[in-house]
Amino acid sequence: MKPTLHTLALAAALTALAGCATPPSHPSATEINLVALNDLHGNLEATKFTYTGAADKAPRTVMAGGIDTIAGALQQWRREDGELLLVGAGDMIGASPALSAMWADEPTIAALDMLGLAVTSAGNHEFDGGRKELLRQQHGGCDSPRPDKACRFDAQYGGAKFGYLAANVVEADSGKTILPAYRILEAKGVKIAFIGAVLKETADVVVASGIAGLRFVDEADAVNRLLPELRAQGVGAFVVLMHQGGRTEAPFDKQYCDNLEGEILPVVKRLDPAIRLVISGHSHKGYLCNVDGRIVTQAQMGGHMLSRIKLMVDKATGRIVDVDARNVVIEQGAYPSEPKVAAYLAGVRERSNRELAxxxxxxxxxxxxxxxxxxxxxxxxxxxxxxxxxxxxxxxxxxxxxxxxxxxxxxxxxxxxxxxxxxxxxxxxxxxxxxxxxxxxxxxxxxxxxxxxxxxxxxxxxxxxxxxxxxxxxxxxxxxxxxxxxxxxxxxxxxxxxxxxxxxxxxxxxxxxxxxxxxxxxxxxxxxxxxxxxxxxxxxxxxxxxxxxxxxxxxxxxxxxxx
CATH class of the missing domain: 3.90.780.10 (5'-Nucleotidase, C-terminal domain)
Known part of the structure; x- marks a missing residue:
């Protein structure tokens, strides 16, 4: 299905004129392409996935995901746009299959680096091993609360090349964030601020001793207070990577649902109006929804799908004027495996299977x-x-x-x-x-x-x-x-x-x-x-x-x- 450009600035008018209006062009705008991934949970291999798309008359079951096929899809899309940015919305690791879990998820972090992940919000499962382990996985080293797993795959673990973001995770004493709140990336001469947040209820779903001395504050408040600082740096385009989610009865590929429900909804409604795109996670649902003129996306989980997102950014103001998003199932065979990543996966599988078998x-x-x-x-x-x-x-x-x-x-x-x-x-x-x-x-x-x-x-x-x-x-x-x-x-x-x-x-x-x-x-x-x-x-x-x-x-x- 060919996507239709969705004009956020005129969302209310377009809704009223549904079926009649033609989206306006933006001759002064630059096109920025994003791909979003959430809740990979260390699924290095393809797994069975059953889904029903908007055009499907019955559910379909396929093998989907796998870092080799994800890499193949990204390779194809990067041929279309060499400045494409891959970003994430948390839970890249944690609650993982044995292939990743037995090595403290270090193979998954290495695979994400190979895929070219730029930034991701932290998710609640990134805190499964506590603050110390999350910081080790970001920065490297072998001093881990899981010595039976850490640095067992490779004797020297160098840390993630991509950046974890968490604007709303702060030290109780100082109020300072333990991870960067945002990262400014540039594509086609346009600055885009990616702001990360994790559900404020994280403390209820991870081991308390591992997050002692940390506070998980309100997501919307933490994001909103950053905008003056970002504007002072010449940034007018803001994308929120939020590890919190919702649900809808709409198909995963419907553009654009208007009935999103769940914990993320009140958070999105309180975000600064300048924020036009929220990439979400946590609820393991696939959706493309419109919430008060913002697009809110999620790409299910396990690498089964990716969200392809096109931003139109006004060259003069640096602001996002349009967003077009669609969810794509990453079915095995639909994209050729990327040889380097496929070889890496084969090596992880061979080493792991000797023990796991x-x-x-x-x-x-x-x-x-x-x-x-x-x-x-x-x-x-x-x-x-x-x-x-x-x-x-x-x-x-x-x-x-x-x-x-x-x-x-x-x-x-x-x-x-x-x-x-x-x-x-x-x-x-x-x-x-x-x-x-x-x-x-x-x-x-x-x-x-x-x-x-x-x-x-x-x-x-x-x-x-x-x-x-x-x-x-x-x-x-x-x-x-x-x-x-x-x-x-x-x-x-x-x-x-x-x-x-x-x-x-x-x-x-x-x-x-x-x-x-x-x-x-x-x-x-x-x-x-x-x-x-x-x-x-x-x-x-x-x-x-x-x-x-x-x-x-x-x-x-x-x-x-x-x-």
Missing amino acids: KPVARIAVPAVTRGGDDDDESALGNLVADATLLAGRPFGAQIAFMNRGGIRRALEAGEGNVVSKGQALATLPFGNTLVVMDMTGAQIRTLLEQQWVADKVHVRGLLQVSQGFTYRYDAARPEGARVLDVTLNGVPLDDSATYRVATNNFLAGGNDAFPMFANGTNRAETGIRDIDSLNEYLVRREAEGKPAGLAPEQPRIQRTQAP
């Missing part, structure tokens, strides 16, 4: 899924919670909890239902460690009630619980009174008694909107990684002749009434 243990089924409704338990949730409990037993653990969001994908097995290291790591890629703490029965009840605070259960799902711990719930009951009949090994939970609870360090810090975990006392920082506890549990179950993976005969969490 090593077997762990046999399970009972070909795959243990995290499927089902978010307001139910899952077979995989049960398995991970049970593994956490087993690892915590030497520290007195009686109950274990696991968040559904920490389980990235199904636990798949190969021939003979044998799980490899790579398949296990794909399930738990975050490298969290386990913490065992004291919590009273009353605190545990409050913790369970927090699953519905602000309708949370419909955002991230119920906590998954270990064997022997059961309860019922009725989501139709009043807030704070939805949890019923909590038992441990068949005995009702005693509000005044103390229990030993095991969980990952992410939850233990009160993250994921479960602040009650932070009240746990007598903590044992076990140092045991969640992936190691999972692998040990799988090995033990196989040795006992009871391979893991089957759902329990009796549910641990019972829904009394449908929400």
Whole structure:
């Protein structure tokens, strides 16, 4: 479908005259071409992608993405415009497949450099390893909180050549940003300021200890206050790279939806009117939307698509007068692989597969899924919670909890239902460690009630619980009174008694909107990684002749009434 130039300055008028108006030309304007990528999450290889475009009568499933094909597409587009700029909207790394995660995502950073990425906003997953690790990944070096992964791919890690931006992440004491707030790039003699921001709720979704001393402030306020400084440097064109997202029922390639919803919407509405383009991320949706005369884009995730964006910038004022954007699916075979990047990917794959192919243990089924409704338990949730409990037993653990969001994908097995290291790591890629703490029965009840605070259960799902711990719930009951009949090994939970609870360090810090975990006392920082506890549990179950993976005969969490 040939895109139609969208005139931002006349957005309201064009809406009123839809189907009648012809977009005006801008003879004094310069064309600047951007390509935007968001939420790559270390997906170096192509993966299966199902989508329905505006012209499709039925969903299509293709293999899409892969750094070799992305590089091929960029190579083709750069032949059309040698000054094309590749920019990102965060989560380039983190929650990655084993191919990248096992090397602290250093291969992905190197690949992005090969693609010619100029700048990207930081995303919440860039903070998974904490402030120290993010700065190491930007600047290089091997002093890492993940010494088992850092500098293992290459003995000398030089850091990213592209720049991370975060205008709204500041030191609590000084108020100074820990990363540059913006970068001014030039193409065809035009200065463009790219301003980065990450969702202000990042502190709720990363390990608290890793971001101690940092504040994540309001995104719009942080962006708006920069414009006088940028104008003083002769910049009139502003592009926001924002790791926050929304959703729409419109197809990913519809130009331009007017029904964007979600957390990004109020932020965009409060941006300075001079900002005409917001490149977004985080929600893993594909869209091209108009919000109060601004274009807001997102290109799904995993490299499945890229946003091609054309800016028309007035030569006299330096301001953006038009924006044309479209989302392009990066289907395997649609673009020839770029040989240098393809060779790099082959090398990463070969080195990684030697380690990842090593077997762990046999399970009972070909795959243990995290499927089902978010307001139910899952077979995989049960398995991970049970593994956490087993690892915590030497520290007195009686109950274990696991968040559904920490389980990235199904636990798949190969021939003979044998799980490899790579398949296990794909399930738990975050490298969290386990913490065992004291919590009273009353605190545990409050913790369970927090699953519905602000309708949370419909955002991230119920906590998954270990064997022997059961309860019922009725989501139709009043807030704070939805949890019923909590038992441990068949005995009702005693509000005044103390229990030993095991969980990952992410939850233990009160993250994921479960602040009650932070009240746990007598903590044992076990140092045991969640992936190691999972692998040990799988090995033990196989040795006992009871391979893991089957759902329990009796549910641990019972829904009394449908929400």
